[in-house]
Amino acid sequence: MRTKAIIRLLFTVSVVFWLALVLIDVSIVFSASNNLHSGLPSWLPNVVLDLFILALFFYYRLKFDRDDVLNFVDLLWRVFATGLVATVVSLVLKLIEYLLGSTRLTTDVVFVDLIYLINLGLMVGFLTMAFTAWKRLILYQKSKWLLRLWNFFEWTLLLSLLYNAFDFPFVEGLFWSMLSFFVVIGLVLSANMKWVAYLNFRQKWTSLLLLLLTIFYLLYISFTNSSIVEVLSGMTPEFTNYRFHVFILSLMTFVTVYSIFSFLVILFNLPTTSVFEQKLEEVVNFQRISQSIQTEQNEDSVYNILLETSVSTVFADAAWLEVKSGNPNAKLFTYKITERESQDIINHLKAKNVKGILDQGSDKTKNLSKHLATLKGCRFRSILAFPIYVKGENIGTLALLKELAEGFNREMTKIVSTFANQAGISIENFRLMEEALQNERYKEELKIAKMVQKSLLPEVLEKDSDFEIAAFSESADEVGGDYYDTLRTNDHRVSLIVADVSGKGTTAAFHMSQMKGIFHSLAQDCIKPDEFMCRANQALVYCLERGSFISATFFTINTHTKTVHYARAGHCPLLYYNASREKAEYFKDKGIALGMVKNRSYSNFIEANEFEYKSGDIMVLYTDGVTESKNDKGEQFGYDRLADILVEIHDLNPGEIQDHLMKRLYEFSGTTNINDDYTTMIVKFT
């Protein structure tokens, strides 16, 4: 906002100074022509003119600084528009003069002076505007040296205003040397035309037109002004003559010279524009291929982009891309050629036994044009083929065709081969990213499965005055399928289950939830353990996929009779501590895992057992993760170690036994980073 206000202020100030100049100059001229003494010092009009120039100079400078994004054509357009306005106003003045005819007014010195001052103002405005615009063009892609030279030029020019401001005695030598000094610097600066290269063909034409008109305006305005000055100087010597103004003259020369230079440079650049544009397009195409990996949805679009960009870069008449990734039938992407036609060419080259790129056996770019000549009815005369590599594996061939013989040059070969390489990298990246995404998805899935698994395990276990239960389950990074649960069926009966679902991951969690459903529905009605297993097997046979099974042990504790009924279906044998005998032993009953036998003969493979418990007896239920846990020597934790530990710590309560067991297990494996699921359920009778 502040700069905007300053810009407005500067404009107003410059207008005010111009009006002041008009007043002062007219009054001087009027006084002189009427032989009166105006009383104004002779240097005043010059100072006011300089102030006017200064205000205008900074006005344009700030105005241009504000528009950062101005492009070249817009810049030229502005200069042109300003010139147009100045010229039109000047022409209107001329028209008025013409319409008035040679009356007294038109020959009146004051009137002529007024016209002159208006023209002068317009010219100075146009010149400063053009100067500021050219500054922008020259300093595009500036170097330190260039910037220094420019600043020197600008500041010495402004300093020259001082020379004009005070009525120094006119020294011809000084005047001309200053002028020629500025002209020389201006010429040196005019050599900076880098911006021209960045115009495209259309923009160049527009610029040429705009510059031509700008040059015309410049010439017209300087001609008009000098002719008015001629007339005026014939009438009176006492007016502000710009022809001795170093600043204005230097500016005029510089602006005109730069305009003409630009015009010529653009004109001579026109024929080579297409080359530059092509190079630019190559860069853009290259970027497109590299970026395609981030934006495109699939490999196909990468292939399509490769095809398009290659064709447009080398001006091929047709092209195809043969991709042999995975599937036996190569996929063909074509551009301006039918699949049949390209297949014909491929077959022809094969038939000719051309050992080249097309059979994907070679890894060098090949120009196979000479072989095309022998193919009848083929409209193409040049062919160039490139291999595409992904992870060192040749996944396809890019073939470019031209109807012209010898249509490809070395340069094109290089460019397209870079494209092909880049496309290979893009596809490789693309595949890697896809893999990473897939992994991420699996991880997410696993997280959910783990949550499900956790939620399936009971938070609170049954309690009884006869026994106390502690249970614990910890799974490795992957989701395991360990399950335990308790259910009270009536005031003196409680059912327990420990199960291990084969396999890991989501399916394991899924089967675990099935097992939970089965347990909670079957255990409700005081079912016998072997009956439980038979019916669970029957239910699971149709749910488990090939090769999956569930091992389980099911118990019912009867606190009236102080007996435990149980059945073991392929699960790790129960470890039982007998308090009266002070011994721990495994109950290795017969029984195969659930889901292994698909027919009703399962009942033959399962048996139910029972035992009486006494106070101090301990049941340790666990999954194979515990006994199969290995130490760094590859030894298993094993059954004996487990039993020994139990004997050692049989006095502790279930929770403590469990903690101690886990501690020993971690000590044994030497790491807390478990690679299987550890699950224990400890029941201590009281």
Add this chain to the structure above:
Amino acid sequence: MIHIKRLQEDGVDIIALIGEIDASSSIELDLAIAKSVGEGFSKILVDCNSLEYISSAGLGVFMSYIEEFKDQNIKMVLFGMNENVANTFEILGLNELLKIGKDKAQAKSMVNEL
């Protein structure tokens, strides 16, 4: 890691398992058995002499073939298991569903008897 070798003796396909079978290597075991069946062998011996460990996934592979072999009258006998491996089979009850011999000679006679 598992290494699987196959060799044929008197029309019997012997699949030797060397190493450990876990969840990932069980796929190789599955492939080896499927290949043997695919080649038309009706007598298959599985040499477990060098099998150090088998996980439940590996057992699942043997289990999954039980019904199929019964239907197609294909005989499979495992032999030479170490104590650990044999224990794993026993706990799951697979020893009741599969034929398990002591050594190669016994396994051979078992497979021919059946």
